[in-house]
Amino acid sequence: MNSSLSSVGVVFGREFRAYFATPLAAIFLVVFLALAGTMTFFVSGFFDRNSADLTALFAWLPWLFLVLLPAIGMRLWAEERRSGTIELLMTMPVKPWAIVAGKFLAGWAFTALALAMTFPLWITVNWLGTPDNGVILAGYLGALLMAGAFLAISACISALTRNQVIAFICSVIVTFLLVTAGIDVVLGGLRGWAPYWLTEGVAALSVLNHFERITFGLIEMPTLVFFGSLIGIALIVNTLVVELKKAQ
């Protein structure tokens, strides 16, 4: 068990360093921070609302993550397969689950770094007024969980194909479905013909609904189970896919 955990650490270190070996990390961080700042202060009319909080940032995060996280996740496995390093990786004395976990944790840590770099927004709202910092912290926790879920799904899809573009498009479609399942347009359309339990079921599986509740400052157990199960199951399927590819 200890050797497997140290293998996770080794894979984590290799993957995390790989982000900074290319301009990918810098491009991602610049694009993410520029979009987050623009959406928070200008698109959402931060100064017109006359309210010092980060509601606007958290309202836009699911849509930013929808595009940016598949861009991180698409390369996790597809790049290894395209460049042929997957064979090398699979012949190493490391269990597939340790590789999956290491790669995922590296991507998640990188996303956490990007989120942490939005701290000037937090300082700004604290300078302008007296926001509820408990709500802001809960929002960041929710954002981290949502990022983990999107990344786990993208990594799983990336393991299924060697083409990064296909991995990216499929990941965007799946995460888009998970986000939009809870919006009024979809639920309103469903209410017209679908039974009540189906409408409620679809709403309960929406990332947006669960994330919104956390951003209100309410951390609920079903929400933690939702994100935890989404991450856990996507990683299990990812490991199964890698094991199957290795076996066949």
Added chain:
Amino acid sequence: MIMERFHALTEWVGRQPRRRLYGLSIALAAVLFVSLNVFASRALDGLRADVTEARVWTVSDGTRALLTGL
């Protein structure tokens, strides 16, 4: 009996083409995900932490006492 069935199942899985196994894993994962969340929404509903500074999602002791007295 259970072990025999398990061996039969693993042999059957071993004979399946890779694409079918991917499909099966994804379908099983979806069922597991939905079941787990249905269970959590029913069994764990109400287990929550109110992290707002003013505890806006928590019924105060005064309100609780008032409601109890009704």
